[in-house]
Amino acid sequence: MGRGKVNASHWFEELADHMGAAYLRYSFTKGTRQEVDFLLSVLDLEPGARILDVGCGPGRHANELAARGFLVHGVDISSRFVDVARESATSGATFEVADARALSFDEEFDAVICLCQGAFGLMVEDGGDEDVLRSVERALRPTGQLALSAFNSYFVVKHQEDSTFDVERGLNHERTEVRSPEGVVKEVDLWTGCYTPRELRLLMARVGLDVRAIHGVEPGRYSVAAPSLECPEHLVIALKTPSRRLGS
16 A cells, blocks of 8 residues: 655654564553454454554554454554564555554545554644544545544543643653563653543544444453443544535
């Protein structure tokens, strides 16, 4: 495909360069099959459907979906993560380096997934998360579907102790350590946008996406459950508004 764009550099690139394939050692990456099982149970997709994985990281969801007969294209701002994804790519999965805020796909995909804060949530400054959603809306075919996860503001405020939450911006800041494949430790800053269900519904509506459901989930344990104070993430299932292009 090769039509995504890379704008300015992003702080996440340095972090991803250091971790590389070691990212897949973290416990929150171990639930890929369960997450894909659930997504396929709530999305109306037939094998052979085209799926865009926005913020694909090392490609774990894209490769799992491709192994089940879907045509999946993954994009990520990190060239290191894209290299890792390509090394383990299965038939039907392709990958490229691109900035999720400036994708140029035009009504080409039956579904878009954006999971595990791969793009949305990391682009919160200067309206970046909204830009990600606009890229997603453009990429979807009419009535195409979106599955997107976002950090739960309520959970962060109630449970996070080793981080600082900016109430005005809905931005969580954490200082933590990450390891390279060789075990080299590096201390890094993480900034993640956090949302309430109401904020997600309003943001989706603004870009032409109709929210069908918001589930309270955690990595590896996706299920049909109401958002709550105890679930670290929201999983949004949305549909592209058919009349969006007619009125734009």
